[in-house]
Amino acid sequence: MINKRVEAAVNEQIKREEHSSRLYLAMASWCEVTGFPGAAAFLYAQAEEERMHMLKFVHYLNDRSGHAIMSALDMPKPEYKSLKDVFEQVMKHEEYITASINELYGVSFDEKDFTTGNFLQWFINEQIEEESTMRGILDKLNLAGDGQSGGLFHIDKELTTMASARATTSSTEQ
Ligand code: FEO
Numbered sequence: 001m002i003n004k005r006v007e008a009a010v011n012e013q014i015k016r017e018e019h020s021s022r023l024y025l026a027m028a029s030w031c032e033v034t035g036f037p038g039a040a041a042f043l044y045a046q047a048e049e050e051r052m053h054m055l056k057f058v059h060y061l062n063d064r065s066g067h068a069i070m071s072a073l074d075m076p077k078p079e080y081k082s083l084k085d086v087f088e089q090v091m092k093h094e095e096y097i098t099a100s101i102n103e104l105y106g107v108s109f110d111e112k113d114f115t116t117g118n119f120l121q122w123f124i125n126e127q128i129e130e131e132s133t134m135r136g137i138l139d140k141l142n143l144a145g146d147g148q149s150g151g152l153f154h155i156d157k158e159l160t161t162m163a164s165a166r167a168t169t170s171s172t173e174q
């Protein structure tokens with residue numbers, strides 16, 4: 001039976017991962033209606049990946065004789081100022097998720113639940129990759145500047161390629 005404090009903390013993380021999925025879905029939708037099809041594809045794929053993260057936690061908790069709970073979620077913001085604004089918020093959100101995974105790791109360590117600590121290693125590594133990917137996109141957007149539509153067009157095209165790569169990776173990971 002999983003420790004109750006660890007169970008509550010994992011359920012909190014399930015909520016955060018599901019919220020991440022819906023947040024990226026809202027961003028993808030904004031990109032799609034604003035003329036950024038590549039960014040939309042990338043964020044739709046990212047939303048799927050977050051759903052996969054949520055499911056990993058759900059199955060883990062239930063496999064450990066806990067009970068995964070689906071919580072009420074806040075509505076994600078539907079409007080954004082620019083593509084740069086979108087990815088600035090993605091970056092901030094991923095940093096927040098990294099901090100929350102570390103916090104969860106801390107709880108499992110305090111409670112001497114080393115099985116959960118071991119399980120969280122995958123997420124710790126995943127966060128390094130997620131932050132680095134998002135930082136790379138944001139760096140390019142900062143270089144292009146909001147007003148340069150030519151630069152944005154190329155970044156959007158590049159995001160289409162990245163979206164296909166992401167979709168392939170997550171389908172082989174599941
Ligand atoms: Fe599930 Fe992007 O962190």
